[in-house]
Amino acid sequence: MSGNNDGRKLLWRPSADRVESSRMYDFARWIEEEHDCELPDFAALHSWSVESSSEFWQGIWDYFGVVSSSSAHQPMSDEGMPGTHWFPGATLNYAENSLRAAATRPDEVAIIGEHETGQPQILTWSQLEAQVASVASWLRDLGIGPGDRVAGVLPNIPQTAVALLAAASVGAVWSVVNTDFGPGGVADRFAQIEPKVLFTVDGYEFGGKLRDMTGSYRALREVLPSVEHLIVVDQLPPESVGDIPEDAMRYSDIVASHAEPVYEQVPFEHPLWILYSSGTTGKPKGIVHSHGGVVLEFLKALGLHANLGPTDTAYFAVATTWMVWNMLVGILLTGSTIITYDGAPTFGGAQKSLSLVAQNKATFFGTGAGVLTMVERSGVVPNVQEDFSALRSILVTGSPLPDSTWDWVYQSVSDNVRLGSDSGGTDITSAFIGSNPFQPVHRGEIMGPYLGVDVQAWNAQGERVWDEVGELVITKPMPSMPVYFWNDLDGSRYRAAYFDMYPGTWRHGDWVTQSKEGTFVVHGRSDSTINRGGIRMGSADITHVVDQVPGVSASMVIGAELAGGDYYMPLFVVPEPGRALSDELKANIVTAIREHISPRYVPDEIIEAPAVPRTRTGKLLEIPVKKLFQGADPSTLNRATTEDAEVLDWYARTAQSYTARGPRPTE
Numbered sequence: 001m002s003g004n005n006d007g008r009k010l011l012w013r014p015s016a017d018r019v020e021s022s023r024m025y026d027f028a029r030w031i032e033e034e035h036d037c038e039l040p041d042f043a044a045l046h047s048w049s050v051e052s053s054s055e056f057w058q059g060i061w062d063y064f065g066v067v068s069s070s071s072a073h074q075p076m077s078d079e080g081m082p083g084t085h086w087f088p089g090a091t092l093n094y095a096e097n098s099l100r101a102a103a104t105r106p107d108e109v110a111i112i113g114e115h116e117t118g119q120p121q122i123l124t125w126s127q128l129e130a131q132v133a134s135v136a137s138w139l140r141d142l143g144i145g146p147g148d149r150v151a152g153v154l155p156n157i158p159q160t161a162v163a164l165l166a167a168a169s170v171g172a173v174w175s176v177v178n179t180d181f182g183p184g185g186v187a188d189r190f191a192q193i194e195p196k197v198l199f200t201v202d203g204y205e206f207g208g209k210l211r212d213m214t215g216s217y218r219a220l221r222e223v224l225p226s227v228e229h230l231i232v233v234d235q236l237p238p239e240s241v242g243d244i245p246e247d248a249m250r251y252s253d254i255v256a257s258h259a260e261p262v263y264e265q266v267p268f269e270h271p272l273w274i275l276y277s278s279g280t281t282g283k284p285k286g287i288v289h290s291h292g293g294v295v296l297e298f299l300k301a302l303g304l305h306a307n308l309g310p311t312d313t314a315y316f317a318v319a320t321t322w323m324v325w326n327m328l329v330g331i332l333l334t335g336s337t338i339i340t341y342d343g344a345p346t347f348g349g350a351q352k353s354l355s356l357v358a359q360n361k362a363t364f365f366g367t368g369a370g371v372l373t374m375v376e377r378s379g380v381v382p383n384v385q386e387d388f389s390a391l392r393s394i395l396v397t398g399s400p401l402p403d404s405t406w407d408w409v410y411q412s413v414s415d416n417v418r419l420g421s422d423s424g425g426t427d428i429t430s431a432f433i434g435s436n437p438f439q440p441v442h443r444g445e446i447m448g449p450y451l452g453v454d455v456q457a458w459n460a461q462g463e464r465v466w467d468e469v470g471e472l473v474i475t476k477p478m479p480s481m482p483v484y485f486w487n488d489l490d491g492s493r494y495r496a497a498y499f500d501m502y503p504g505t506w507r508h509g510d511w512v513t514q515s516k517e518g519t520f521v522v523h524g525r526s527d528s529t530i531n532r533g534g535i536r537m538g539s540a541d542i543t544h545v546v547d548q549v550p551g552v553s554a555s556m557v558i559g560a561e562l563a564g565g566d567y568y569m570p571l572f573v574v575p576e577p578g579r580a581l582s583d584e585l586k587a588n589i590v591t592a593i594r595e596h597i598s599p600r601y602v603p604d605e606i607i608e609a610p611a612v613p614r615t616r617t618g619k620l621l622e623i624p625v626k627k628l629f630q631g632a633d634p635s636t637l638n639r640a641t642t643e644d645a646e647v648l649d650w651y652a653r654t655a656q657s658y659t660a661r662g663p664r665p666t667e
Contacts, residue, residue, distance in 0.1 A: 008442045008443070008445070009442060009443040009444075010440055010441070010442055011406060011407070011410055011419065011440075011441045011442065011443055012410065012415070012416075012417070012418065012419065012440060012441040013440040013441075014418065014437060014438070014439075014440070018437070019437055019438055022307045022437035022438075023303055023304055023307055023309060023437075024042075024045075024304040024305070024307065024436060024437050024438065024451075025437065025438070027059075027063055027304055028045050030059075030063055031045070031048070031059055031063075034059065034062075035048075035052070035055060041438060042436055042438040042439055042448065043448075043518060045451065046448065046449055046451055049451040049452045050452065050453070050454040050476060053076070053079060053452065053454075053476055053477075054074070054075040054076050055075075056451065056452050057075050057076070057086075057296060057452060057479060058075045060296050060299055060300050060452075061075075061087075061296065064299045064303060066092065066097060066295060066296070066299070067092060067093075067096050067097050067100060068090050068091060068092035068265075069091045069092065069265040070089060070090060070091045070265075071089065071090055072087035072088055072089050072090035072268065073088050073089045074087075074088065075087055076477070076479075079476055079477060080477075080504065081474075081476075081477050081481075081499065081504055081505065081506060082477075082481075082491070082494065082495060082498070082499060084477040085269065086268055086269060086290075086292060086293060086479045087268040087292055087479075088268070090267070090268045090292060091265040091266060091267055091268070092265065092266070092268065092291060092292055092295065093168065093169065093171075093263035093264060093265060093266060093291060094165075094168045094272050094291040094294060094295055095132060095136075095165040095166070095168040095169040095263055096169075096261075096263035097295050097333055098165060098168075098329075098330075098332045098333050099125070099128065099129045099132065099165065099261070099332070100335070101125045101310065101332075101335045102125040102126050102128065102129035105125055105310065105335070106124065106125050106126035106129075107124050107125075107126065108124060108125055108337075109122055109123070109124055109125075109337050110123050110124060110125040110127075110128040110332065110337060110338070111123040111128060111158045111161060111337070111338055111339075111340060112313075112337065112338070112339045112340070112360055113157055113158040113339075113340045113341075113342075114339060114340065114341040114342075114343070114356055114360075115204070115205055115341070115342060115343060116205040116206070116208065116343035116344070116347045116348075117205060118205065121157075121158055123158050128158075128161075128162065128165075129261055130255070130258070130259075131159075131162045131166075131255045132162050132165045132166050132169060132261070133166075133169075133259040133260060133261040133262070134254055134255045134256075134257050134258065134259045135162055135163060135166035135251075135254055135255065136165075136166040136167075136169035136170050136259070136261075136262065137257070137259035137262070138249070138254045138257075138259075139166060139167070139170050139172065139197065140170055140262075142196075142197070142228075142229055144167075144170055144172050144196060144197060145170055145171060145172065145264070146170070146171030146172070146264060146266060146270065147171065147172070147173065147271070148172045148173070148196050148197075149172065149173045149174075149175065149193045149194060149195040149196060149197075149274075150163070150166075150167040150172045150173070150174055150175075150195060150196070150197045150199070151174075151175045151176065151190045151193070151195035151197070151198050151199070151224075151227075152164075152174075152175070152176040152177075152198070152199035152200065152320070153176075153177055153178075153179055153181065153186060153198065153199070153200045153201075153213075153216075153220060154176055154178075154179065154199055154200060154201055154233065154320055155178060155179050155201060155204050155206075155319070155320065155342035156178075156318065156319060156320050156325060156328075156340045156341055156342050157201070157204070157233070157235065157340055157342050158340055159199075159201075159233045159235070159251055160176065160199075160233075160320055160340070161329045161332075161338075161340065162255075163176075163199045163231075164176070164273070164326075164329055165329075168272060168273075168291070169261070169262065169263050169264065170264050171264035171266045171270065172197075173193070173271045173272065173273060173274060173288070174272065174273040174274070175189065175190065175193060175195070175273060175274040175275075175286075176320045176321070176325075177189060177190075177320065177321045178319040178320045178321040178616065179200075179201065179204065179211065179213060180319075180616070181321070181616075181640065182640060183216070183219040183220060183222070183223045184223070184640045185640030185641065186220060186223060186224070187223035187224065188283045188284055188638065188640060188641075189276050189284055189286070190224055191223060191224060191226075192283065192286060192486060192487060193274055193286055193486055194226035195224065195226060195227055196226060196227065196228050196229065197227065197228070197229045197230075197231065198220065198221075198224060198227045198229070198230050198231070199231045199232075199233065199251075200213060200216070200217065200220065200230070200231075200232055200233070201213050201232065201233040201235065202214055202232055202233065202234045202235065202236050202241045202244060203235075203236045203240065203241045204235070204236070204342045204343075205342070205343055206342070206343055206344050206347075207343075207344040207347060208344075208347065210236070210240060210241075212240075212241045212242055213241070214232075214241050214242035214243060214244060215242055217230065217232075217245060217248070229249065230245065230247070230248040230249070231248065231249045231250075231251055231254070232244050232248050232249070232250055232251060233251040234250045234251055234252050235251075266291055267291075267292075268290060268291065268292030268293070269290045269291075269292065269293070269483050270290060270291050270292075271288045271289070271290060271291075271483065272289055272290055272291045272294055273288075273289055273294075273326065274286045274287065274288050274486060275287045275289065275323050275326070275426045275429060276426070277426065283638070284638075284641065285485050285486070285488075285493065285497075286485060286486025286487070287426060287427060287482045287485060287486075288482055288483050288484050288485065288486060289429050289480060289482060289483065290479075290480075290483045292479065293478075293479035293480040293481070293483070294326075294330065294429060294480055295333065296479050296480070297428070297429065297430045297478065297479060297480035298327065298330035298331075298333050298334075298430070299333055299334070300450070300451055300452060301327070301430045301431060301450065302327065302330060302331050302333065302334050303333070303334045304436075304437075304451060305422075305431075305434060305435065305436050305437075305450060305451070306364060306393065306395060307392075307393065307437045308331055308334040308336045308363075308364060309334055309335055309336060310334075310335035310336065311336075311363075312334070312336040312337070312363045312364055312392075313336065313337040313338075313339065313360055313361060313362045313363055313364070313390075314328070314331045314336050314337070314338050314339070314362060314363065314364040314365075314366070315328075315338070315339035315341070315353075315356055315357055315360065315362045315364070315365055315366070316328040316365075316366035316367070317341070317345060317353040317356075317365075317366070317367040317368070317371050318366070318367075318368075319616065321616050322398075322616070322618075323425075323426040323429050324366065324368075324397065324398075326429055327366070327429070327430070328340070328366070336364075339356060339360055339362060341353075341356055345371060345374075346374070349378075349380065350374055350375045350378035350380055351375050351378070351380045351382050351385070351386075353365070353367060353371055353375075354375065354382045354386060354388075354413065355382075355385075355386060357386075357388065357391060358382075358386035358387055358388055358391075359386075361390040362390065362391060363390055363391060363392045363393070364391075364392065364393050364394075364395070365391060365393075365394045365395070366394075366395040366396075366397070367394070367395075367396060367397075368396070368397065368398035368399065368618045369396050369397075369398055369399045369400060369401040369402075369405070369421075369618075370398070370399065370618055372394075372396065372401065372405050372408075372409065373401070373402060373405050376404065376405050376408040376412070377553070380412075381412045382412055382413055383412055383413055383414060388413055388414045388417075389414075391413075391414055391417055392416075392417060392418065393417055393418040393419075393420065393435075394409065394413070394417050394418070394419050394420070395420050395421075395422055395434075395435065396419070396420065396421045396422070397421070397422050397423065397424070397431070398618045398619065399540070399618060399619070399620070400421070400444075400522060400524075400540050400544060401421055401444075402544060402547055402548065403443055403444055403544075403548070404548060406419065406443040406444060407443065418435060418437070418441060419435075419441050420434055420435025420441070420446075420447065421434070421435070421445075421446050422434030422435060422446070423446060423510070423520070423522050424450075425508065427481070427482060427497075427498070427508070428478055428480045428481055428482075429480055430450070430480055431450055432449065432450060432453050432455045432472065432474065432508065433446045433447075433448060433449050433450060433453070433455055433512075433520045433522075434446060434447065434448075434450055435447045436448070436451075442519065444521065445519045445520070445521060446519060446520040446521070446522065447518075447519060448518040448519060448520065449518070449520075452478060453474060453476075453478060454474060454475045454476040455472060455473070455474055455514075455520075456470075456472075456473055456474075456475060456514065457469070457470030457471065457472060457473075457512050457513060457514045458470050458471050458473050458502065458505075458507075459471075462502050462505075465514075466514055466515065466516050467513065467514075467515055467516060468513060469511050469512070469513050469523055469538065470511070470512065470513070470514075471501070471502075471507055471508075471509075471510075471511065471512075471526055472507075472508045472509075472510040472511070472512045472522075472526075473502060473505050473506060473507050473508065474505070474506035474508065475505050475506075477506075481506070482494065485497075509525055509526050509527060510522055510523075510524070510525060510526060511523040511524055511525070511526045511529055511538045522538075522540070523538020523539075523540050523541050524538040524539045524540035524541070524622075525539075525622065525623065527623055528558065528559075528620075528622035528623050528626065529559070530542060530557060530558075530559040530569060530601065531559055531561075531567070532559070532567070532569065532600050532601060539556075539557050539558070539559075539620075539622055541597065542557045542571070542593065542597060542601055543555045543556060543557055545592050545593060545596045545597055546571065546573065546589055546592065546593065548592070549585070549588050549589050549592050550588070551575055551576055551579050551585045551588070552573055552574070552575065552576065552585070552589070553574045553575060553576045553577070554573075554574040554611070554612045555571060555572060555573045555574065555612065556571075556572045556609075556612040556613070556620055556622060556625070557569065557570070557571045557572070557603060557622075558570060558622050558625055558626040558629065559626070560626050560629040560630050561630065562629075562630065568604055568605075568629060568658075569601075569603050569604045569605075570603055570604060570605045570606070570607055570629070570658075571589070571603035571605070571606045571607070572607050572608075572609040572612065572651075573585075573589065573606055573607070573608060573609060574608075574609050574610070574611055574612060575608065580608065581606065581607075581608035586606050589606060590602050590606075607654065609650070609651075609654075610647060610650055611644065611647045612647075613625060613642060613643075613644070613647050613648045613651055614642070614643040614644075615641055615642060615643060616641065616642070616643050618643070621642065621648065624637055624648070625648075625651045625655070628651060628652055628655035629655045629658060629659075631659065634649075634652035634655075634656075637652065
């Protein structure tokens with residue numbers, strides 16, 4: 001590790017051998033031969049991928065050998081947004097492409113299912129294919145076919161991956177949430193899509209306790225009247241859980257029957273799954289992605305950027321509700337082994353996720369930033385206890401990684417990993433910007449754009465900006481952009497979500513800075529920006545500094561525009577365990593903001609909080625809290641989407657108290 005003259009801190013640089021052994025390097029050489037061009041580095045490869053967008057995506061198809069029953073007339077209809085049609089005329093199936101390794105490596109491991117105390121469940125490629133075929137055959141016998149919805153309330157276990165692939169096999173549309181959702185949260189998502197089949201589980205271990213799910217079935221059926229068939233994944237001893245209804249099918253009985261694999265051939269843009277917006281201030285929007293779009297995007301993102309292939313073992317620390325779980329299952333497209341885990345992330349210690357990586361000799365680890373920060377703050381030094389010699393890369397997403405955690409990874413996990421921070425969204429079920437096998441790692445920076453993504457920073461006038469904060473926009477279409485929103489018949493909600501500010505250009509809603517070198521820094525959601533005296537600052541830029549102050553466990557800042565032109569900027573601080581928000585700690589926070597950002601951004605008030613409010617996928621709920629302080633009715637909040645509803649209730653009460661008494665100044 002070393003510093004640079006420009007203040008950037010270099011943490012790691014790939015060797016020439018490592019670059020030249022990557023799939024992205026091989027892909028670049030293949031493109032050079034196919035298109036008679038020269039692509040000496042990542043910048044050249046990326047420029048070609050956006051300037052020759054149609055040829056690039058056709059190249060992904062051809063290089064990875066996408067399995068299809070008919071070919072497209074052309075890769076894309078045009079480059080206009082929204083409305084681009086991809087690979088018209090092509091027919092394929094996501095599950096068929098995901099299970100190709102079963103033909104060539106039937107006895108190698110496809111999925112390792114880890115639990116807190118139970119023995120890992122191992123599925124070879126042939127066993128995985130057989131279970132998918134059996135479940136798909138059963139769905140067909142029930143009359144489930146293309147366009148029907150199949151839903152799951154399931155943890156991160158191998159059977160959940162099987163259920164997704166079986167639904168895709170018959171052309172049905174899949175949707176899943178984690179088992180910590182109550183009936184209200186399930187209904188907010190699934191009632192609108194009206195599933196005919198619901199998968200759930202008899203129980204699972206979490207936090208050292210057995211979670212019996214059998215008592216939830218009646219309530220789930222009551223809020224989902226469209227469900228005609230219930231399938232229970234029976235993974236626990238019958239005596240340890242309640243009774244399974246007589247009219248429910250047991251997963252073990254279904255997979256005990258033999259069936260030949262059959263994959264419904266569907267158009268490229270046929271719906272594959274439905275993901276959801278956060279839904280914190282209303283019912284979540286159903287975001288629909290396609291078979292073909294996901295296949296191409298995952299092959300690019302996971303096969304090229306993550307550099308995954310048949311010799312790799314990959315683990316994402318994730319719950320099924322988060323779109324990153326879909327990426328975990330998507331790793332099967334690359335022929336890699338994946339690890340699932342349905343237990344608590346801190347079972348047996350803060351380092352649980354990293355222990356799973358070491359024990360399984362994983363080469364790739366994906367996680368939310370909060371997991372690594374938690375381990376760092378616990379004081380554990382994982383590489384003293386575990387062997388990470390197999391680990392080649394770590395991908396962090398969900399929120400920015402603190403500077404100290406970048407350093408900690410190289411000191412306490414491994415000094416030979418590519419640590420990448422990638423940023424994208426549920427909207428494209430992938431990333432816009434992130435890491436690649438060619439470039440070095442600098443602390444706090446995202447290496448650059450993903451291939452095929454023409455990502456830029458724009459100011460309010462729609463002009464591209466460099467080295468200053470701007471809106472993250474995409475100027476050319478991607479095949480994994482949503483095909484539509486559920487129940488958005490005229491497309492108005494879709495257009496409003498992405499194309500209102502800059503017609504014809506996708507505005508994602510993130511503030512970013514792009515350097516002339518091409519690297520990015522993400523400052524947070526643009527609708528949660530702090531605007532002090534007309535000068536904008538990303539909220540994450542402020543909390544990034546505050547969180548480094550000794551004694552601070554976490555923080556959140558909002559800027560609320562009030563009646564009469566007033567502006568209120570409170571900072572919520574969660575002290576470290578055993579500490580309180582003392583006057584000394586407040587003074588240290590103010591000093592840090594003054595010295596590292598600007599006196600302009602010293603908050604109006606520093607408030608001790610029990611926790612920061614987050615969604616179930618770890619996103620800060622800045623915007624809903626901001627609306628509370630601007631007078632929104634707390635009843636408009638969707639408590640079912642939050643990680644801890646009581647924490648959100650605390651913010652609602654605090655906002656009401658503020659309205660009644662007004663602010664108390666910091667100084």
